[in-house]
Amino acid sequence: MLAAAAVCPCPPLLVPDVAAGAAAELDGLRTACSDAVAVLAAARPDRLLVIGPAGPEEQGPYPSGAAGSFRGFGVDRAVRLGAGDGSARELPPSLAVAAWLLEHTDFTAAPVEGLGIDTALPSGRCAALGRESAAGAERLALLVMGDGSACRTLKAPGYLDDRAADFDAGAARALGAADTEALLAVDERTARELKAAGRAPWQVLAGAGEGAGLAGALLYDDAPYGVGYSVAVWS
Template sequence: MLVAAAVCPCPPLLVPAVAAGAASELADARTACSDALGVLAAARPDRLVVVGPAVEGARGGFPGGSAGSFAAFGVDLSVRLGSGSGGERPLPASLSVAAWLLGHTNWSGAPVEGLGVAESAQAVRCAETGREIAGSAERVALLVMGDGSACRTVKAPGYLDERAEAFDAAAARALGTADTAALLALDAGLGSELKAAGRAPWQVLAGAAEGTDLAGRLLYEDAPYGVGYVVATWS
């Protein structure tokens, strides 16, 4: 059963070593993520599953101890997702950021596992995956990694799309109020057009939370670099 969840953005720039001189620009987001992980720890889960978007070849499960790297971003920094022997496949970027966050906050709670999901995954399949995760242990927590639209300004990765702000506002409202129905109603096609990498992971969360009475809390919402970032907790 899902007992708590934290929602965090997953840009590699969240890691100070990657952001370098721009590290201070995401300091508030980083602090909010640390606070969100504190909520997960307080819930005392038996199992923590990290869910994030992944490209083909980096999808599916990752055991505890799986390694990731930020070498692709020009930084000689490696991370591990919790403890354990890991596996042969490297973590996708979203789970590497999660591994850094967990290490940064000295996570010492439940065993950690990862799951990379396709950004194109349909809501029904995402919800099914969430229900499977929630039923895997008596007390399950989720760390859900994912960004909103990448089309909030002309300098954004996806340029400016006037639909982006409304999409992000709806997502932030749903995440901040633990509204599972509203999350599942987010349009996969529109999310893809807006390059919203968090849509599928958020819908996994919605499926996992079905039948619970968790309350949501929005800790951070902004769009630096023209990308929607949200930090929220469900507990």
């Protein structure tokens, strides 16, 4: 059963070593993410599953102890997802950011595993994966990584798209209200066109949260660098 969930964006710039001189610009976002992880710890879960967007070759499970780094972003900073023997596969960037966040907040409340979600995974399969993950009597917590649109400004990675602000506002409302139906209704094509990598992980969360009776709260909603970032908790 789903006991709690936290939703955080996953830009590598969340890691101060990567952001370097611009690190202070995302201090508010880091604080909100830390607060969200604290909610997961307070729920006393039996297991924490971290999910985040991944490419086709990066999708699938990552055992406790799986390692990642930010060398691809010019920083020799290694991270590890929980304690364990790990695996030969390196964490995708979204899960590496999650691993840093868990280390940064000293999360030790439960065993941690990772799951890379293909950004092209259809909505129905996302929901089914969420339901499967939350099945059973154990108290499951989810840390859901994923960004909104990347098209909020002219300088955004995806350039300006007039649909982006409304898309992000709708996603933020649904995440903040723990509205599983609204999340499952997020259009795959629109999300892809707006480069919203969080769509599939959010819909996995929606499947896991069906019938759980959790209340939501939105802790952060902004678009620094033209990318929609939302932080929310379900508890």
